[in-house]
Amino acid sequence: MNIIKFLESFTTEGMINSMQAKGSRRDSFNQFQNMGKVAAMAAVPFGLSAFLAPTKANAATFMGPQETPTEALQLALTLEYLEDEFYAMALDSGIIPAADQAIIAQIAKHENAHVSLLANALGADAPAKPTFDFTAGGNFDPFNDYPTLLALAQAFEDTGVRAYKGQAGNLISNGDLLTTALQIHSVEAMHASQIRRLRGQKGWIVGSDRGGLPAAAQAVYDGEELAVQAGFNTSTVPNIPAAAGPESFDEPITGPTAVSIASLFIV
């Protein structure tokens, strides 16, 4: 899939026209520097380097729901395509220990169901399934190395939880779609918990700790350290360690951030 085309659904028409008119990406980047937040959001997915060497700004600066319900579901379907193919290949790899087989199979079943559900819901608006490279250009070997397989699974699940959460606001006008998205969101969180526990991690995210994942995965966790929720400082609860605060709230990511993470695995 052409990630730039996919990205276009997250930008205003004017921005797209501007990008196309400017020709090269470098020109576009130069122009974007003076064009404010929307332009900055648009720039993120072009720079895979931004994912490989993330900065705090990438995760924290791009606030605010921007997408329509259809675009929110298109993002969701793309992430589900990724997870569905990943777990299908995992089951085919032959490297899953017998003790974990039922767990991975259950997750695979759910991701496959999510793809069908979202593809049917979107109909003609469903994006094409991208071509995935789970080695991320030869950097990972998940289907020959089980710890790597679990590490990527954790990154995908925790990203999925954050991405669905980030789209909730975009679905607030449609109760049925919102409920469906929430019902997927909670299942992704159950997957995340289980995969994390298989890796010897807590089922919940500790601060912005990436839990032994490669540094390239830090973008998945940036922002999770938030301790103040709607003005309430979670570290002030008597007799509760401050570290429990960020654990007890999962943080959203925007569509562009989710795309920038997923794009590492999209050819």
Added chain:
Amino acid sequence: MKKVQVEEVKSLHSRRNFLRISGITLAGAGLVMAGCSSDDDNNGGTKDDQKPGVRNGVFDLGGGDLGVLTYAYALEQLEADFYTRVVNSNTFGSTFNSEEQAVLTDLYRHEVIHREFFKAAISGVITSQDQLLPALEFDYGSLSFSSRAQVLATAKTLEDTGVAAYNGAGRYITTPDYLVLAGKIVSVEARHAAAIRSLINPGSADFAGDDVVDPTTGLGQALKPSQIITAVSALDVIQTKFTAQFLP
């Protein structure tokens, strides 16, 4: 008032069974479902005549966003109280292995934080203190906190219920910030549910079993407040009466 029956809790192999049971045992509940409204149009900010507060001698959770927040506060009070008792039981260290103790201690901390968060959030928007749901009283009847199986089964019920409650309540929230906050909490509840389920039956599909995730659609459960309150009241744990006249 009939107290919660341990046998009943232990028999809750799935929350669906639990809900089916609850449907016919509502009469013994600690809550009063006085005219629970099914008015789905009650989506605006909380109307003046739907503020939380005492009506006819019983606290009503109220309607609109404030009603949903108060509903969540009630559920978090229940979870926080349960885990507080679990970790403070003098048999905690001998009943659970180190992994289980770590999980239950984290859940205790998270749920207390959730409870205190809602108390603070609600306190920040209500116009008088009597709109704040008081601290509820709980009684677990003959549930044994030194029984690993009983505690984990109850934890599973509470976490599954929490996930279904938040999933079902999201559509009744009209303020985007509140919706995101609920989303921040529900995924942590879902992480809890999976962890408790895997402690009960490790190495199986139960962490996200077909009893809570539809195997055809891959969707988790979502239940209306009235359905959740009916189910929770069947546990007969909450001893403080309240009503939910303005929640769907």
